[in-house]
Amino acid sequence: MxxxxxGGERAIGNAHAWLDEARRGDPALPELSVEQVEQxxxxxxxxxxxxxxxxxxxxxxxxxxxxxGDLIEAAFLLRAYRTTLARFGSSEPVETGAMRIQRRISATxxxxxxxxxxxxxxxxxxxxxxxxxxxxxxxxxxxxxxPADPAPMPRVTELLAxxxxxxxxxxxxxxxxxxTRDPPSFPVxxxxxxxxxxxxxxxxxxxxxxxxxxxxxxxxxxxxxIRMGEVTVxxxxxxxxxxIELGEVVLxxxxxxxxxxxxxxxxxxxTRGYGLVFGHGERKAMAMALVDRGLRSAExxxxxxxxxxxxxxxxxxxDNVEATGFVEHLKLPHYVDFQxxxxxxxxxxxxxxx
Amino acid sequence: xxxxxxxxGLQLHFGKVAALxxxxxxxxxxxxxxxxxxxxxxxxTLLRVLxxxxxxxxxxxxxxxQDVHAMGEAARRGLMRSDWGFVxxxxxxGLRLRVSAGGNVGERLMAAGARHYGNIRAEATEWLxxxxxxxxxxxxxxxxxxxGMQQRLQIARTLVTRPRLVFMDEPTGGLxxxxxxxxxxxxxxxxxxxxxxxxxxxxxxxxxRLLAHRMLVMRHGQxxxxxxxxxxxxxxxxxxTQLLVSSVLAA
Amino acid sequence: MTEAGYxxxxxxxxxxxxxxxxxxxxxxxxxxxxxFGSREMPLPYGWGTGxxxxxxxIIGADDTLKVIDQGAxxxxxxxxxxxxxxxxxxxxxxxxxxxxxxxxxxxxxxxMTLREGQVLVYQVPMPEPLFRLEPRVAETKRMHxxxxxxxxxxxxxxxxxxxxxxxxxxxxxxxxxxxxxMSPSPIxxxxxxxLDRMPALQLFGAGREKRIYxxxxxxxxxxxxxxxxxxxxxxxxxACVICGSRASYLDxxxxxxxxxxxxxxxxxxxxxxxxxxxEAAE
Numbered sequence: 001m002x003x004x005x006x007g008g009e010r011a012i013g014n015a016h017a018w019l020d021e022a023r024r025g026d027p028a029l030p031e032l033s034v035e036q037v038e039q040x041x042x043x044x045x046x047x048x049x050x051x052x053x054x055x056x057x058x059x060x061x062x063x064x065x066x067x068x069g070d071l072i073e074a075a076f077l078l079r080a081y082r083t084t085l086a087r088f089g090s091s092e093p094v095e096t097g098a099m100r101i102q103r104r105i106s107a108t109x110x111x112x113x114x115x116x117x118x119x120x121x122x123x124x125x126x127x128x129x130x131x132x133x134x135x136x137x138x139x140x141x142x143x144x145x146x147p148a149d150p151a152p153m154p155r156v157t158e159l160l161a162x163x164x165x166x167x168x169x170x171x172x173x174x175x176x177x178x179x180t181r182d183p184p185s186f187p188v189x190x191x192x193x194x195x196x197x198x199x200x201x202x203x204x205x206x207x208x209x210x211x212x213x214x215x216x217x218x219x220x221x222x223x224x225x226i227r228m229g230e231v232t233v234x235x236x237x238x239x240x241x242x243x244i245e246l247g248e249v250v251l252x253x254x255x256x257x258x259x260x261x262x263x264x265x266x267x268x269x270x271t272r273g274y275g276l277v278f279g280h281g282e283r284k285a286m287a288m289a290l291v292d293r294g295l296r297s298a299e300x301x302x303x304x305x306x307x308x309x310x311x312x313x314x315x316x317x318x319d320n321v322e323a324t325g326f327v328e329h330l331k332l333p334h335y336v337d338f339q340x341x342x343x344x345x346x347x348x349x350x351x352x353x354x
Numbered sequence: 355x356x357x358x359x360x361x362x363g364l365q366l367h368f369g370k371v372a373a374l375x376x377x378x379x380x381x382x383x384x385x386x387x388x389x390x391x392x393x394x395x396x397x398x399t400l401l402r403v404l405x406x407x408x409x410x411x412x413x414x415x416x417x418x419x420q421d422v423h424a425m426g427e428a429a430r431r432g433l434m435r436s437d438w439g440f441v442x443x444x445x446x447x448g449l450r451l452r453v454s455a456g457g458n459v460g461e462r463l464m465a466a467g468a469r470h471y472g473n474i475r476a477e478a479t480e481w482l483x484x485x486x487x488x489x490x491x492x493x494x495x496x497x498x499x500x501x502g503m504q505q506r507l508q509i510a511r512t513l514v515t516r517p518r519l520v521f522m523d524e525p526t527g528g529l530x531x532x533x534x535x536x537x538x539x540x541x542x543x544x545x546x547x548x549x550x551x552x553x554x555x556x557x558x559x560x561x562x563r564l565l566a567h568r569m570l571v572m573r574h575g576q577x578x579x580x581x582x583x584x585x586x587x588x589x590x591x592x593x594x595t596q597l598l599v600s601s602v603l604a605a
Numbered sequence: 606m607t608e609a610g611y612x613x614x615x616x617x618x619x620x621x622x623x624x625x626x627x628x629x630x631x632x633x634x635x636x637x638x639x640x641f642g643s644r645e646m647p648l649p650y651g652w653g654t655g656x657x658x659x660x661x662x663i664i665g666a667d668d669t670l671k672v673i674d675q676g677a678x679x680x681x682x683x684x685x686x687x688x689x690x691x692x693x694x695x696x697x698x699x700x701x702x703x704x705x706x707x708x709x710x711x712x713x714x715x716x717m718t719l720r721e722g723q724v725l726v727y728q729v730p731m732p733e734p735l736f737r738l739e740p741r742v743a744e745t746k747r748m749h750x751x752x753x754x755x756x757x758x759x760x761x762x763x764x765x766x767x768x769x770x771x772x773x774x775x776x777x778x779x780x781x782x783x784x785x786x787m788s789p790s791p792i793x794x795x796x797x798x799x800l801d802r803m804p805a806l807q808l809f810g811a812g813r814e815k816r817i818y819x820x821x822x823x824x825x826x827x828x829x830x831x832x833x834x835x836x837x838x839x840x841x842x843x844a845c846v847i848c849g850s851r852a853s854y855l856d857x858x859x860x861x862x863x864x865x866x867x868x869x870x871x872x873x874x875x876x877x878x879x880x881x882x883x884e885a886a887e
Contacts, residue, residue, distance in 0.1 A: 008684035080647040084611070183640035183815035186743040265369075312741055322813050325650030329730065332652065332682050336675045336712045336871055337775040339857055340793035343839050344774035351769045428751045435755070450759070454766055457759050464762065465755030471765055471831035493766050 023068050037061040046250075046279025047071055051320060052078030053180075053199045055249050055278050072201070076321045083180070092234040092243050096253045096276070097155055099229040103280075106156050107223040108257060114153030119228060120280075156225040157255045157272055167260060167271045186312055193295050193315060194288075198277055200318030202284040208308045208318075209290030217294045217306035221273065224257035228280050252277050254285035258293050263301050271300065358383050358519055358551050361404060364413035372575040373399040374410060379570065379577070383518065386545060386552040388566035388583065390559060390598070396575040397555045398523055404553060405440060405521045406430045417519070435465045439512035443524040445504035448511070449496045455482065455507055456492040462515045481510040485540060502533040506540065513544060520545075522554040526561060538564050559598060563587055571595045608692045614661040615693040620644055624662035624817070628808060631819035636781025637749070638732050643815040653686055654812030656709050656728035660690065663724065663808075664707060669697045671705035676713035676854065676871035683711070702874050712775075714796040716853050716875040719805035721822060727790045729811040732818065734778040734788040754786050757829060765834055774839065780827045781820055789826075795838040795854050800826040843868040848879040 024031065038045055038061035048060040052075040060078055067073035103119025106112055160166035176191035177184075179199075184192060197205060212219045230250055234243040256273035260266075273293025275285035294308035307313050317323060357380040366374040373396045381387050389397045402408040404415055406422045415422040417437075422430065434440065442448040449458050459478040460468075468474050479489045485506035487499075496504050505525060512520060525541065526534040542565055545552055556562055562569050563583055570580040571592065579592040590596045612618065620642075627641040646654040664670065670690055674683035678700040686709065687698050699705050702715045709726040719725060735745045738756050748754070757778055764771045771777075777794040781787045789800055790809060800807065800820060807820040820826060830836035841855045846867045853875055855868040870876035 008679045008681045009688070012681060012684060012688075076649070079645045083645040084615075084617075180645065181642045183642060185640065312743065316742075321645070322650045325652060325654075326730065326813055327651075328649060329651030332711075333675045333680050334712070334791075335856055336793055336854070337791050339841065339855070339871075340774035340795065340839065342857065343841055344772060347839065348768050348770065348772065427747075431751050431753060435753075453759055454763060456766055457763050460762050461755050461759045464758035465753070469758075469830075469832050471762065472833045474762065474831075475766075 023066075032065060034058065034061045034065055037064050043280060044069070044071055044074075046281055047202060047284070048074040048078055050278040050281050050284060051075035051199060051201065052082065053278075054078045054082040072320045072324050076324070079321055089235065089237075091246065092236060094231045094233060094249075094251070096227065096231055096251060097153075097158075099153075099227055099231050099251070099253070100248075101153055101227060101229040102250075103229065104153055104225065104227040105223075106225045108156060108225075112154075112156065112159070114149065114151050121282075153227070155227075155255065157257065160224075160257070160270055165269055166257070167266070167269050169272060184315060186315075187298070188311060188315065190292075190296070190299075193311060194274065194276070194292060196315045196318060197275070197288045197291055200288070201320035201323070202281070202287070204318050204320065204323075205287040205291055206283060208294070208314065209287035212290050212294050212306065212308045217297065217308045218302070219273075219290060219293055220259040221256040221290060221293065222258075223286065224255045224272075226252070226254045226282060226285065228252040228282065250279050252279065252281050252285040254282070254289040256286070256289040256293055260300060271296065357381060358385075359404065359415065359417050359553075361415045362413055364400070364403060364410045364415070366399060366403065366408070366410045366575075372396075374403065374413075375575040377413070377572075377575070377577055379404070381519070381551050381553060383551055384549045385568065386550075386554065386566045388562035388569040389553065389555045389572060390557065390562050390569055391572035392557060392598075395572040397557075397572045399575075400572065401521055401523055401553060401555045405438065406433075435462065436515060437518050439515075439517040439520040441505075441508055441512050441520065441522040441525050443527040445496070445501070445508045448508040449504060451496050454493045454495060455487065455499070458496065458507060458511045459514050462511060466515050477514060478510075481514050482507075484544070485510040500533075502529055502537060505529065505537060509541065509544070513548065513550075516548060517550065519551045519553070522552060524556055524558075525554070526556070526558065534558075534561070541565060559587065571598065611693050613666075613694055614664055615647075615689075616644065616658065616661045620658075621662040624658055627817045628659065628662065628819060631808070631817050632806070632821050634785070635820050635824050636779075636785030636787040636818060638816040638818045640815055641817050643812045646812060648685070648689065650813035651730055652682060653709070653711060653728040655810030655814075655817070656711070656726050656812075657686060657689070657810075658812060659726050659808050659810035659817065660707055660709050661693075663726075664690070664694055664696060666694075666696060668706045669699050669704055670694075671699050671702060671708045671874075672710075673708065673713060673715070673872075673874075674711040675856070676715075677873040679873065700874050700877075702872075712791050712793075713854070713871060714792055714799045716870075716872045717878075718799075719803060721804045723805040725803075725805050725807045727792075727807065727809045729788065729790045729809045729816075730813075731776075732788055732809065732811040732814050732816040734776075734786050749785060752784065754780075757786060761829060761831065765831070771830070771834070771836075777836075778829050780829060782824050783827075786829075787818065787820075787826075793838075793840075793854060794828070794836075795840050797826070797828045797836070798838055802826070841868055845870045845876060847881060848876045849882045850876070850879065 038057050041064065044064050045057055045060045048063055048071055049055050052060060063074035063077040066077060101117055103121060104114065104117045157166050161168060179192060179195050230248040232248055233246045235246050236243045254275040258271050258273055260269055260271040262268035273289040275288030275292065277284045291308050291314060295311060295314060297304050297309045304310065359381045362378045364374045364377040377400060389400060391397045403410050409423050456475060456478040459481050460474040463474050463477060479492060482489045482492060487503055487506060496507055499507060526537050529537065538561055554565060566583045569583045569586050570577050573594050579586060579595045586595060587599055590599050623642055627639045631639045644658060646657060648654055648657065672683045672687040674680040691698060702717045707724045707726060708715065711728040733745050735748060735757065738760060739745050761771050775793045776788055776791040777797055779787050779789050779797060779800065789797060802823050802825060804822050806822055809818045828836040841857060843855060844851045845853060845855060847869055850870055853870045853872055856871045858867045858869060860867050
């Protein structure tokens, strides 16, 4: 007679031991250090910090290692850790206009104050596998360096705004909502969706942003500016009453410039789609800016029928930790429900057979 | 007899355009009132304001003595499910296209608390007959119906709970002329039989003459003339009404 | 022993208070979905994070916890959640329904009648009973506020018109206290009658969707139906091969390549508490 399998506890323990062994791989090879992950898989670390919404390169590298390179799993680990941390307060808003630039490009102006800075980019590399990387290498020679340009680098959108051509976004000093503490109530303010997008899945936003370029949401974007570099984070402790520097974080910011035909109350002008992510995350920042502009369609009196224009659609589905949990929960046992469906389908078939 | 619905001083402007400019209106139980005018005259806006779907900037709409725009959405939706009905120009706006004809008619009964499947089905069957739809099609989807059938189904769905006041927005608008005539006959018969009060928006003077006891002529958001239908059409006072009537006669 | 570095029950006390406030509101409005600041848990969304947060907020050192999934204490996810609470609270756990003060469950209601003082915590994947008919949350919120549930009845009407019966066999919608339409979570419809006027407190947690709702003791819970097509809870027409029960909900097992089937109780504690059959029934 069949006896239901017992011993779930032991099975779980054994599975996790196997996981640990598989993570280590061939023991004859040296173990990967967290420092190596942080230094040499830096963009993976950046993505995990962005989607884990926790800026800590060491922890993110540890999460990447623990997750065997599964970046969504790593973001999940980082988030679960982050949620247990005590909160001392919020930083002052960071000033990306004062960013120490590593990269800054504009697709709208050939030249502009501060110039175009390519920085460490894959752009214009020929995507040919570099077999030299497969072997151990001599030390990599340092890249040539120019003296830092002391000229300020004003944001492109600000140059347009001064001319009256860029729609000024509503400014609001209200405390932005925190989606990790308070459940959203739709419609949500822009600050809430920007937060969700900044934490959102790069692949999902990439697909959605792409869809706005293909007619699902009528956008005519230009990459007004993409910049990446360090910004200073400041915090005002209540007992001091003035801001102190906590350190620097690397951010990538993208400002997309979009046409806007104007409305009854406003002349034709350009509007902004905004993306900002932790680390060097250019693809994500650009996709975020496209989706942000999509979500602004209601505010601008445009149609709101495309997926990227629906707040509920975007916000409920962009979080990969939520999405992966619910998709993967399908592998949990469902035999009670399936049994009820079996009985129902059999009953309906009997009924239909009569 | 006291008015079922009474509106006064309605004002609604979109920018500089006046959609409603000091509009007043009354409708009594069992009375059919037509609102006529060209497109852009404000007649559909007026209907939506009266039905509580849009708020006026000034003025009040009283239904049974209650302020329609002050009563809150729950009460308004309650009215829409019981005392009122709304027949949209496009039946797709008033039907559930993925629900069978029987389910479409039954929905209002169920929303009103009906919980006996057999009775709901019997009532739906009866109503399909009344609007001249073959009851054998009770389980068919409205998508498989012709435009005229869809519109008759919408009317059945609206009238099944015997509302006191029905709003109709160009109910014959998208239909062929031959189909229009049949639908107008049907509406006239049902309205008389059930003693409904109807507010019907139309640009079709002939439809107004056939159905309405009274009519209002709108232009640029204002009611330029109103009175008994025959009087307005046979002896129009306002130049705009004269133009409307003559253009119909000429056509 | 509890896990070093973590608060009792894993959640910090402020979070527990926030969740308990939501629970109080939920109890005061039976069947109403209370939005709450669901935390990111160390277990995946969809795997019981809502139930875990509810249990973590109400559990005390004297409680005895039972965790079941599909009615069984030994399914892997139940084992994992029980182990989690063991690590972060150190409270006693049990397989016995009668001994438990808190029972966290996924997909089943125990066969044994629960008593006053017990709490049944359901893990809920989709709290919104209307979501298949109307995916927009803002719109379903309005429908609940206005008790505008005609659409749900239309769905049942359509099922009967097309198939002769309601086709929903689990997660069968209920009306709570004659006011709010509620998802009982994906329990088989067989379990629905147990919710009605249950002496125990029933709490429902949906972590990913950030909602909590509740059915207080002795509250009316009615499965939607028609007078002439009354709600019928269904189970396999068979007996458990272990205990012979013809009353409990059964799992169907395929025991050989020929497709031979056996049925066993889904509620393992119920089954174990009954005298075993002397011989296999079949």
